[in-house]
Amino acid sequence: DAKTTQPTSMDCAEGRAANLPCNHSTISGNEYVYWYRQIHSQGPQYIIHGLKNNETNEMASLIITEDRKSSTLILPHATLRDTAVYYCIVRLGGSQGNLIFGKGTKLSVKP
Amino acid sequence: EAGVAQSPRYKIIEKRQSVAFWCNPISGHATLYWYQQILGQGPKLLIQFQNNGVVDDSQLPKDRFSAERLKGVDSTLKIQPAKLEDSAVYLCASSPRPGQAYNEQFFGPGTRLTVL
Numbered sequence: 001d002a003k004t005t006q007p008t009s010m011d012c013a014e015g016r017a018a019n020l021p022c023n024h025s026t027i028s029g030n031e032y033v034y035w036y037r038q039i040h041s042q043g044p045q046y047i048i049h050g051l052k053n054n055e056t057n058e059m060a061s062l063i064i065t066e067d068r069k070s071s072t073l074i075l076p077h078a079t080l081r082d083t084a085v086y087y088c089i090v091r092l093g094g095s096q097g098n099l100i101f102g103k104g105t106k107l108s109v110k111p
Numbered sequence: 112e113a114g115v116a117q118s119p120r121y122k123i124i125e126k127r128q129s130v131a132f133w134c135n136p137i138s139g140h141a142t143l144y145w146y147q148q149i150l151g152q153g154p155k156l157l158i159q160f161q162n163n164g165v166v167d168d169s170q171l172p173k174d175r176f177s178a179e180r181l182k183g184v185d186s187t188l189k190i191q192p193a194k195l196e197d198s199a200v201y202l203c204a205s206s207p208r209p210g211q212a213y214n215e216q217f218f219g220p221g222t223r224l225t226v227l
Contacts, residue, residue: 043115043202043218044154087153098167099216101153 003027004088009106012082018075020105022088025069031092033064034099035073037084044087044101047073078109113137115219117203123225129191132222136184136205142166143180144216145188146202154202160186190224198226 005023012018024033035047048055048062050071055062061074075082087104116135124130136143141162146154157176159167162183171178175194180186190197200221206214 041220043204043221044216045218046215085153098156098159099154101155103151103153 003090003100004102006086006088006102006105008103009108011108011110012075012078014080014109014111015077018078018082018107018109020073020075020086020088020107021070022073023070024088024090027068027090031090033062033068033071034089034091035060035062036087036089036099036101037082038087038104039081039084044099047086078107080109080111083107083109115203115205115217117201117219117222119222120220121223121225123227124193125227126195127192129189130193130224131187131189132201132203132224134186134188134203134219136186136203137217139207140205140217141183141208142206142214143186144204144206145178145186146204146218148200148202148221150199157188193224193226195226198224200224 003026032049032051034049036044037047038044047059048057050062050064052064052068064071085104085106087101089099118133122130143160145157147157148154157171158178160180163180176190178188200223202218202221204216204218206216
């Protein structure tokens with residue numbers, strides 16, 4: 001079973017920031033938080049990952065709480081192309097282990 | 112860099128028939144995965160290869176599903192005989208050599224299987 005909890009769906013206005021929450025209260029000290037997204041009819045796409053520090057790349061920012069029990073993925077200026085299902089996953093770092101997907105959050109970006 | 116290639120993109124068969132899917136991972140990627148994604152759910156791992164050896168096939172229904180990765184490059188996933196509940200998208204993914212700080216998985220577009 002997935003070790004994360006996410007809202008089923010969210011809406012966001014185009015051009016605004018999209019903040020996607022994820023709860024992972026049972027995360028262990030050596031597990032990373034990964035985010036993938038899946039646009040309709042495509043395979044999942046890696047977005048970002050982090051251990052305990054906040055991370056930023058060209059796609060998004062990842063904010064992890066100090067106790068590491070929850071995190072938020074931020075898309076700073078959402079576009080219609082960001083409409084997708086977003087998956088929050090915890091996994092061991094540096095391993096070839098599985099990505100255990102839950103049902104994710106369906107983000108709809110509206111004009 | 113070319114991505115993960117899969118074929119066919121779509122397949123419709125009748126129950127009890129057999130079907131095969133093909134995957135060509137990103138060049139140089141040692142690890143290859145097959146996932147099954149049923150409508151409305153996240154992908155579920157079926158089998159993981161490291162080069163041409165199986166690392167994890169605990170979720171593979173071995174009475175009807177089989178997979179191989181000859182020469183550690185391309186892979187084929189077969190279902191024989193198919194059941195109605197096998198209707199799903201079959202995703203192939205690959206990732207670089209182990210031991211790195213993290214291993215991003217790169218996914219192909221998937222094969223959508225419909226079993227009638």
